[in-house]
Amino acid sequence: MSTYYVSHDVSRCIGCRACEAHCKVKNDTPAGSNYCKIMTVGPRLSRGIPRFDFVYMACFHCEKPWCVDACPTGAMQRRDKDGIVFVNDDLCVGCKACITACPWGVPQWNGATGKVGKCDLCMDRIDQGLAPACVSKCVTDALTFTTAEQASESRRQQFAESLLSKQDQQG
Amino acid sequence: MKKSIYSMCGMCTVRCHIRAEVEDNRVTWMEGNQHILGGALCARGAAGIALRDDTERPQGPLIREGARGEGKWRQVSWNEALDHVAGKLGEIKEKYGPQSIVVSSRGGPWQGLYKTFVHAIGSPNYTNHDNTCGRNTHHASLSVNGVARKGLQYDYKNARHLVLFGRNLFAALLLTETRAVMEMLQKGGRLTYVDVRVTETSSKATRFFHVRPGTDYALALAMVHQVIRENAYDAEFVDKYVKDFSALCTFIEPYTPAWAAGECGIDEDSIINFVREINEDRPRVIFHPGWNLSRYNDSFYASRMLHILNGLMGNVEMEGGLFFPKGPGDCGVKSIRTVDCRKPDIERADGCGTTYPQFEKGPGLAHLLFPAMKTGKPYPVKAWMAMRHDPFTCMPDPQQQKEYFDNCDLLVSIDTHYSEFGWYSDVILPESMFLERDNHIIVQKGLKPRLAVRRKVVEPRFDTKAAWDIFRQLAVRMGVEEYFPYETIEEFWNWQLEPTGYTMADFEEKGFIELADKPVFYDRGELEGRFKTPSGKIEVISQVLEEAGLPSLKPYQSPAPPPKGKFRLVYGRVAVHTHSHTQNNPLLHQMMDENNLWIHTDEAKKLGISDGDMVEVAAANGYSGRLRAFVTDFIHPEAVFTVHGFGRQVPRQTRTHERGVSDQRLMAGLLDVWDQAGGAISLCESFVTVRAAQ
Ligand code: SF4
Ligand code: SF4
Ligand code: SF4
Numbered sequence: 096m097s098t099y100y101v102s103h104d105v106s107r108c109i110g111c112r113a114c115e116a117h118c119k120v121k122n123d124t125p126a127g128s129n130y131c132k133i134m135t136v137g138p139r140l141s142r143g144i145p146r147f148d149f150v151y152m153a154c155f156h157c158e159k160p161w162c163v164d165a166c167p168t169g170a171m172q173r174r175d176k177d178g179i180v181f182v183n184d185d186l187c188v189g190c191k192a193c194i195t196a197c198p199w200g201v202p203q204w205n206g207a208t209g210k211v212g213k214c215d216l217c218m219d220r221i222d223q224g225l226a227p228a229c230v231s232k233c234v235t236d237a238l239t240f241t242t243a244e245q246a247s248e249s250r251r252q253q254f255a256e257s258l259l260s261k262q263d264q265q266g
Numbered sequence: 267m268k269k270s271i272y273s274m275c276g277m278c279t280v281r282c283h284i285r286a287e288v289e290d291n292r293v294t295w296m297e298g299n300q301h302i303l304g305g306a307l308c309a310r311g312a313a314g315i316a317l318r319d320d321t322e323r324p325q326g327p328l329i330r331e332g333a334r335g336e337g338k339w340r341q342v343s344w345n346e347a348l349d350h351v352a353g354k355l356g357e358i359k360e361k362y363g364p365q366s367i368v369v370s371s372r373g374g375p376w377q378g379l380y381k382t383f384v385h386a387i388g389s390p391n392y393t394n395h396d397n398t399c400g401r402n403t404h405h406a407s408l409s410v411n412g413v414a415r416k417g418l419q420y421d422y423k424n425a426r427h428l429v430l431f432g433r434n435l436f437a438a439l440l441l442t443e444t445r446a447v448m449e450m451l452q453k454g455g456r457l458t459y460v461d462v463r464v465t466e467t468s469s470k471a472t473r474f475f476h477v478r479p480g481t482d483y484a485l486a487l488a489m490v491h492q493v494i495r496e497n498a499y500d501a502e503f504v505d506k507y508v509k510d511f512s513a514l515c516t517f518i519e520p521y522t523p524a525w526a527a528g529e530c531g532i533d534e535d536s537i538i539n540f541v542r543e544i545n546e547d548r549p550r551v552i553f554h555p556g557w558n559l560s561r562y563n564d565s566f567y568a569s570r571m572l573h574i575l576n577g578l579m580g581n582v583e584m585e586g587g588l589f590f591p592k593g594p595g596d597c598g599v600k601s602i603r604t605v606d607c608r609k610p611d612i613e614r615a616d617g618c619g620t621t622y623p624q625f626e627k628g629p630g631l632a633h634l635l636f637p638a639m640k641t642g643k644p645y646p647v648k649a650w651m652a653m654r655h656d657p658f659t660c661m662p663d664p665q666q667q668k669e670y671f672d673n674c675d676l677l678v679s680i681d682t683h684y685s686e687f688g689w690y691s692d693v694i695l696p697e698s699m700f701l702e703r704d705n706h707i708i709v710q711k712g713l714k715p716r717l718a719v720r721r722k723v724v725e726p727r728f729d730t731k732a733a734w735d736i737f738r739q740l741a742v743r744m745g746v747e748e749y750f751p752y753e754t755i756e757e758f759w760n761w762q763l764e765p766t767g768y769t770m771a772d773f774e775e776k777g778f779i780e781l782a783d784k785p786v787f788y789d790r791g792e793l794e795g796r797f798k799t800p801s802g803k804i805e806v807i808s809q810v811l812e813e814a815g816l817p818s819l820k821p822y823q824s825p826a827p828p829p830k831g832k833f834r835l836v837y838g839r840v841a842v843h844t845h846s847h848t849q850n851n852p853l854l855h856q857m858m859d860e861n862n863l864w865i866h867t868d869e870a871k872k873l874g875i876s877d878g879d880m881v882e883v884a885a886a887n888g889y890s891g892r893l894r895a896f897v898t899d900f901i902h903p904e905a906v907f908t909v910h911g912f913g914r915q916v917p918r919q920t921r922t923h924e925r926g927v928s929d930q931r932l933m934a935g936l937l938d939v940w941d942q943a944g945g946a947i948s949l950c951e952s953f954v955t956v957r958a959a960q
Contacts, residue, residue, distance in 0.1 A: 107448055109436040109466050111841035112857060116309035119853060120296075120316075126856040138464040138900045144474040145464035145900040232297050232307045234441060235448045 097156035097178030099216055101230060102246040107237035110135060110149035114229035114238060118153075121217060121228040128203040130154070130214040131229050151238065153229070154201045154214040156180045162213075165196030171211075174218070181215035184208075272299060272777025274720040276682075276700025277310040277317070278844040279374050280440045283777055284311065286701065286723045293318070293701060293724060298441065301776045308439050309842045309857060316853035317699050318727060322919050323683045324696035326729035334672070335690045337917055344731065344739075351651075351693055352743035354676045355387065358648045364388025365612045366646050370395070370632055371653040375708040376733065378604050380653045383737045385607040386746035390614050391647070394629040398660045401631065402944030403556045406569035408626060409808035409818070410577070412798030417590070418576075419712060420552050422446040424586035427456040427547035430554050431482050431572065436466035438557070438839040456547065458540060460485060462836060463864060463907055464900035473540060477530040479834045479905045479950065480825030483564045486571035487822060488526030488537050491518045493578055498545035500580025507793055508577045510806035517819040529824060531902070544579070550586030551579045561836075563951060566944025567820045577804040583790050590788060590796055591711035597781040600765040602707055602717065607749045615647050618945075624814040625945045633661055633937055633947055636670040649676040653733070654697070656685035659846035659911065662933030662947065663887065680736060683847060684916045696730040698722075703732035704755045707762045713785035716778045717768065719759070734758060816943045832953040833869070833906040837929040846911035850919035860926035862894045864907035865956060870897040873957060880959040883908075883927060885952065887934035891927030892959050906956060 110133055118124070118131045131153035138145045156173075160180045163171045170186035171193050173179070182202075187210040193202045194211065202213045217227035225231065226240040241249070268289045275282045283299035284307065293315050298306040317323075327347030332338030342350075358366055369384035371377050373394040381392045396404065404415035411418060422428060423446040435443060451457060451470060459471035462479045477485060493499050494515055504511055523537035544551045555572040559565045581587030594601040609627075613620050616634035619627035638647045650657075650671065656679075657671075658664035664686060671677060671690070679688030682699045697703070705720040722732075738750040752758035759770055772779050788796065795802040800809055807818045828834050842857045843849060863881055865873075875881055877897040883906070884890035891913055901907055912926030933952045940947045 107452070109444070109448075109470070109841070111308060111436070111439060111466075113307060113309045113312060113841070116312035116842070116853060116857065117307070119856070120312050138469075138898060144468060144471055145476070146469035147464065147466060148469070231305050232312070234306045234308055234439065234444060236304065236306070236445075 097180070097216070098242055099156070099177060099179070099221070100241055100243045100246050101151070101153060101216070101227065102239045102241055103151035104237045104239070105148060105150065107235045108133070108149045108151065109235055109237075110147060111234050113232060113234045114151065117228040117232045118214075122212065124203065124212060125205055125207050128205055128212065130203060130212065152199070154180060155199070156216070161196040161198060162193035162202055165192040167192060171202075177221075179216050179218055179221075180213070181218060182211055182213055184210060187211055268294070271721055271723050272773065273723050274700070274705070274718065275307070275311045275314065276720070277308075277314050277848065278439075279372055281374070281720070282307070282311065282441050283718065285777065288723055291724050299777050302778075303441055303445070306441055306445065308441060310844050310848060310854060313848065313851045313853040314699070314701055316851050317682070318701055318724065320850070320852055322850055322921070323699075323728075324681075324688075324694050324730075327696065328694040330692045334677075334692070335668075337689065339694075344729070347693060347695060348736075348739050348743060351676070351678055351695070352740055355649060355744060358675055359387065362646050362648050365391060365610070365615065366648040367391065368393060368615070368635060368647055368650045369653060370650065370655040370657065372655050373629070375710075376705055378606060379706070379733060379737050382605045382607045382749050383741055383746075385609050386741060386749045387744050388610050390609050390612045390627075391616075391635070392609075392629055393616070393632045393635065395632070395655050395660045396629060397631045397633050397940070397946050398560050398949060399558050399946070400556075400560075401946040402559045402566040402941055403569045405625065405944045406566050406573055407555060409811055410570055410573040410799075410804055410806075412800075412802075412805070413590075415555075417798075418582070418588045419591045420554070420588055421584075421586055421713065422552065423449045424550065425450050425455055425552045426550040426586060427458065427544055428552050428554065429458045429460075429544075429575075430467060431460045431486070431556055431568065432462075432559075432561070433554050433557050434461070434465045434467045434838060436470060437841045439841055456543060462902040462905050464898070465838070466841070473536070473543070475530065475532050475536065476900070476902070477532060478825075479836060479902055480562045481530040482562065483568040483571065484521070484526045484529040484822055484824075485532075485537070486568050486575070487518065487521035488523045489541065489575060490514070490571055490578070491521045492523050492537060492541040493544070493575065494518060496541055496545060498541050498548070499578035500549055503549075503580030503582075504578060507582070507797070507803050508806065509799075509801050509803045513819065514574065514806045521822065529822075548579045549581045549584065551581060552576070552587060553579070560941075560946030561948060561950040562825065563939070563941060563948050564820065564823070565946065565948065566941045569944070574804070574806060583788050583793060583796075589713060592713060592715050592782070592786040593709055593711045594715060594766070594781055596786050597715060599781050600767070602709060602762045602766055603764065604706075604762065605749060605751075613644055615645060617644070622814070622945075624810055624816060624943060631940075631945050632657065633940060636667070636937065639670045639673045646673075648674050649678075650674055651678040651680065652685070652687050652691070653680045654682070656681075656687045656846060658686035658690065659928075659930055662930050662936035662949065662952070664931060665887065665889070666937055680733070682730075683850070684918055686846070686915055689916045695736055696728065697736065698726045698730040698732050702726040702730065704734070705732070706734055706755070706758050710778075713787070714783070715781045715786075717766070717773075717781065718778045719773055811943060820943075828904050828953050832955055833865070834904050834950060835929065835932055835952050835954050836905045836907045836950050837910045838907060840909050843909070843911055846914065849911055849914055849922040849925070852921070855921045858909075859922070860893065861909040861912040862896045863927070863956065864896045864898060864901045866901050866903040867897055867899050869903050870895060875956075875958050881956055882959045883932065884955050885932040885934040889928075889931045889934070891932075893927045906954065
């Protein structure tokens with residue numbers, strides 16, 4: 096896992112797919128190629144109410160990326176300083192080995208260029224101290240650009256606060 | 267060189283504040299204004315850049331060559347197009363009188379421009395799309411509160427409970443509202459949602475009333491009944507500000523939760539428990555009175571009850587409740603100037619305010635102009651200019667509409683894209699898309715009012731113009747330019763700002779001018795007269811309705827179940843398209859290229875339809891279309907649902923041409939089915955058949 100982490104708060108997400116749209120605009124991806132995608136689960140009954148649930152899926156920027164190992168040309172790379180996994184366009188020959196290798200099918204085929212593309216966490220923005228496009232413009236602030244450590248910390252904090260506020264309500 | 271420009275989105279009529287970055291006349295980044303939206307922008311906003319790149323939009327003024335709708339066009343210069351339109355308008359004015367000219371729009375903060383034009387040339391017939399949108403809610407608000415639909419706004423963020431009747435606000439996005447409701451939920455606020463199907467909004471609800479289609483009014487009545495019975499209302503507020511409360515108590519007697527449970531197909535206890543909840547949460551309880559409530563024949567009365575429920579909660583002019591929107595005057599600032607021309611003193615062709623005293627004259631009702639077209643009474647309607655309004659997708663039964671419009675000598679469409687009406691019209695005057703145009707300055711009322719302006723971000727890609735320019739140039743040709751006292755947008759802006767003491771430079775810092783630094787509230791103890799009803803209070807009995815021979819409190823009538831073998835057609839929206847405007851957008855088309863038909867599992871089974879099968883849906887007018895079935899337990903068995911805006915008929919929009927099915931073409935006969943008290947067309951009062959496609 097890279098230093099960075101995009102955390103997705105499902106309780107905030109409304110499945111509006113703005114993140115997908117902003118990603119597509121930023122990366123100029125053709126139809127059918129989505130570096131990030133909102134997966135819809137449901138509708139199904141949960142807590143007595145029919146609901147959709149939405150799950151944000153991009154790349155996990157794995158610590159030991161299958162895609163990088165599978166790439167025969169060295170196009171698929173892991174950036175040393177922060178672990179971002181990205182494609183060097185010039186080296187990609189379009190063999191699709193990475194698509195097969197990734198357990199989640201994350202690398203995306205671009206029929207127009209005959210190459211693979213994938214989420215690079217908007218590396219150019221990160222290097223300017225900005226957040227990725229999807230995070231910057233999420234409609235409900237469901238996405239946060241953070242580090243794995245911070246994400247865990249803030250989850251625990253949230254949990255602790257909700258626990259106390261429930262006690263307040265009951266007490 | 268890279269530039270950063272504040273502006274306003276135009277992908278839907280919410281018009282969110284945005285900031286764009288531009289390099290070499292190309293937009294390289296676009297986000298929601300950080301000061302208002304924290305950067306948030308919806309998918310449609312993102313697709314603004316794709317709209318600019320799209321070549322499948324009118325690239326210059328077009329004059330029709332072949333028959334109407336045949337699709338033969340001649341691209342002409344602006345001078346030729348404007349001369350042509352002004353010439354035709356002149357002839358029509360000469361022959362039939364100026365009142366035979368109609369201008370319609372999609373409403374909104376800039377409509378003063380179009381209204382001024384039509385009034386200046388001598389016609390009272392300005393109209394808009396509201397007959398298929400908020401008119402029932404608007405008239406309901408006038409009858410109860412004495413103010414327009416938007417004459418009260420909602421402080422969602424600080425509410426403890428929000429009640430929504432079919433207002434799917436997590437798909438029909440209005441970003442400030444979406445975000446405020448999300449904050450309310452995150453703070454532990456409750457959301458009660460009423461609909462005939464599961465939606466993005468029910469997905470976040472704490473309580474869901476899954477009702478039989480057409481029974482909203484029944485549920486609202488039972489809520490009022492139970493609120494009164496349990497004393498779950500603010501007696502002091504009611505005493506002070508609600509007139510005719512005793513008439514309400516008498517009327518509401520029979521409408522018990524047990525009765526409504528049977529009528530709506532829900533559980534009696536859930537209504538009782540709901541009222542207990544709001545009793546805990548009040549006064550910070552907001553009943554949204556409906557947005558696109560042009561649905562059933564009693565939607566107006568349902569909305570009236572929702573307005574009355576707000577009164578019972580005593581939630582007016584407070585945090586977490588309703589408030590009167592404040593303007594410059596409330597902040598000690600002089601307001602901007604705006605173009606204006608008094609409405610000519612001639613009866614409206616649709617009879618609003620005369621034949622129909624219950625309907626506000628304002629923009630009248632677009633569908634009531636058809637009888638005038640057909641019969642020539644009270645006088646002929648011979649020209650229709652549609653400013654970004656698409657009658658053929660807004661209103662039902664375009665086939666029938668065409669027969670009416672064929673009585674007109676001139677049809678003009680002013681739009682950024684080919685609308686269905688535009689394709690049928692005689693002249694298309696292409697408006698620059700939002701990133702390519704300036705608009706005049708507007709006031710955005712609220713707890714913290716502001717001045718706002720849309721700025722041109724990039725130069726127009728094609729031979730298109732902004733509305734301020736188009737209407738002024740037409741006005742010049744019609745000899746009424748004195749109502750448009752500017753030649754350039756800079757002159758227009760400066761003239762508008764002059765009384766305020768602000769200059770255009772004041773927009774630079776944030777993209778808008780804030781007129782108050784903290785929320786402005788009126789004194790809650792002194793609200794009498796703020797309600798512009800005859801008594802200055804919230805009125806249960808409306809004089810206007812009674813005088814028009816309409817009941818203020820209408821006894822409930824159960825909606826007929828669908829005829830055997832048929833389903834009630836209901837429609838709605840998604841977060842990746844705006845009505846019928848965006849289906850051909852290169853990006854949004856990728857995200858959703860056709861609609862499907864929701865049908866209940868049991869009904870599908872009877873018809874031998876499985877999830878994902880192609881089905882044929884047909885209406886009584888002979889129109890039918892094919893689309894895929896979405897089979898689910900979470901739609902009422904009496905209804906089928908589809909997303910509005912598909913099945914488009916413009917061949918030049920190659921991506922979306924004839925993709926999916928057009929709900930409005932399925933709405934057979936609905937041009938004549940409208941709410942006699944609220945005025946809006948009842949868009950969910952049609953029935954269709956469904957079968958597995960061969
Ligand atoms: S933009 Fe945000 S709220 Fe919308 S789908 Fe993406 S993560 Fe969810
Ligand atoms: S593409 Fe797949 S394997 Fe490669 S880093 Fe991303 S998630 Fe891991
Ligand atoms: S809701 Fe979306 S499309 Fe509408 S104005 Fe806002 S950003 Fe633009």
